[in-house]
Amino acid sequence: xxxxxxxxxxxxxxxxxxxxxxxxxxxxxxxxxxxxxxxxxxxxxxxxxxxxxxxxxxxxxxxxxxxxxxxxxxxxxxxxxxxxxxxxxxxxxxxxxxxxxxxxxxxxxxxxxxxxxxxxxxxxxxxxxxxxxxxxxxxxxxxxxxxxxxxxxxxxxxxxxxxxxxxxxxxxxx
Amino acid sequence: xxxxxxxxxxxxxxxxxxxxxxxxxxxxxxxxxxxxxxxxxxxxxxxxxxxxxxxxxxxxxxxxxxxxxxxxxxxxxxxxxxxxxxxxxxxxxxxxxxxxxxx
Numbered sequence: 235x236x237x238x239x240x241x242x243x244x245x246x247x248x249x250x251x252x253x254x255x256x257x258x259x260x261x262x263x264x265x266x267x268x269x270x271x272x273x274x275x276x277x278x279x280x281x282x283x284x285x286x287x288x289x290x291x292x293x294x295x296x297x298x299x300x301x302x303x304x305x306x307x308x309x310x311x312x313x314x315x316x317x318x319x320x321x322x323x324x325x326x327x328x329x330x331x332x333x334x335x336x337x338x339x340x341x342x343x344x345x346x347x348x349x350x351x352x353x354x355x356x357x358x359x360x361x362x363x364x365x366x367x368x369x370x371x372x373x374x375x376x377x378x379x380x381x382x383x384x385x386x387x388x389x390x391x392x393x394x395x396x397x398x399x400x401x402x403x404x405x406x407x408x
Numbered sequence: 409x410x411x412x413x414x415x416x417x418x419x420x421x422x423x424x425x426x427x428x429x430x431x432x433x434x435x436x437x438x439x440x441x442x443x444x445x446x447x448x449x450x451x452x453x454x455x456x457x458x459x460x461x462x463x464x465x466x467x468x469x470x471x472x473x474x475x476x477x478x479x480x481x482x483x484x485x486x487x488x489x490x491x492x493x494x495x496x497x498x499x500x501x502x503x504x505x506x507x508x509x510x511x
Contacts, residue, residue: 238413239413242413242417246417246421249421249425250421250424250425250428253424253425253428253429253448254428256428256432256441256444256445256448257428257431257432257435257436257445262438262440262441265440265441265444266440266444269444269447269448272425272448272451273451276425276451276454276455279418279421279455279458280455280458282413283418283458283459283461283462284462285458285461285462285470285473287470287474288454288458288470288473288474291474291477292454292477295477295478295481296447296451296477296480299481300447300480300481300484303484303485303488304440304443304444304484304488307440307488307491307492308440310492311491311492311495311501325434325435326435328434329431329434329435330431330435332430332434333427333428333430333431333434336426336427336430337423337424337427340423340426340427341420341423344416344419344420344423345416366467369467370467370470370471373467373468373471374471374474378471381475385475385478385479388478388479388482389478389481389482391482392481392482392483392485392486393485395486395489396485396486396488396489399486399489399490399493400489400492400493
């Protein structure tokens with residue numbers, strides 16, 4: 235019991251710290267690596283929540299594919315360090331105040347409205363990894379077959395769109 | 409194992425990550441970092457989905473997370489292509505330079 239608690243607290247600290255690192259790091263490559271760390275932490279959260287398939291998908295899709303794409307573009311553009319620009323004087327304080335309001339709202343809803351289900355509703359349900367993944371696959375390919383197929387169309391459209399967008403028109407400079 | 413952690417703790421982490429993502433979108437100038445902050449927010453929402461799915465013992469939350477991941481992969485691909493085009497046209501990706509629509 236205590237082991238899970240300690241693991242959760244450490245993971246939470248790492249997740250929040252890596253998100254903060256993403257916010258404050260000047261170098262974009264470091265920011266991307268902080269985000270990879272954050273994604274990995276969230277993947278362990280998924281494992282704790284008994285969602286092994288989602289955890290692995292998180293590692294492969296987010297920490298793998300998406301972040302490689304990010305790093306590739308960062309290095310392609312040579313944009314790892316932007317010169318510090320002029321800030322609107324009120325922008326940063328306003329942003330921090332607005333975010334504080336958002337967080338306070340979330341906390342309020344969490345502790346006022348969610349008292350009923352403050353604990354995991356079905357704590358006795360044993361999490362069997364194989365069974366979860368089997369049930370997930372069955373649901374995905376029976377009940378959610380149409381959304382799944384539409385997803386493939388979406389990915390195809392995104393792929394074609396990216397190719398069309400970045401294709402150089404003949405005669406265009408650069 | 410995971411049963412000892414209350415649902416509200418996961419939701420609190422999710423809320424904190426979402427707020428930090430929103431802060432990143434608001435205060436950073438680099439569109440790449442803004443994009444990463446958007447990913448952070450999507451991730452926070454995914455965490456809440458999985459926590460609720462576990463709490464109510466249904467799989468629908470996990471399936472929705474799967475779809476969110478797919479859509480965000482598509483979104484990142486298109487967004488990064490747009491950033492590359494902006495870089496080609498402006499030779500910089502500072503979002504402050506994108507003020508052509510300003511009267």
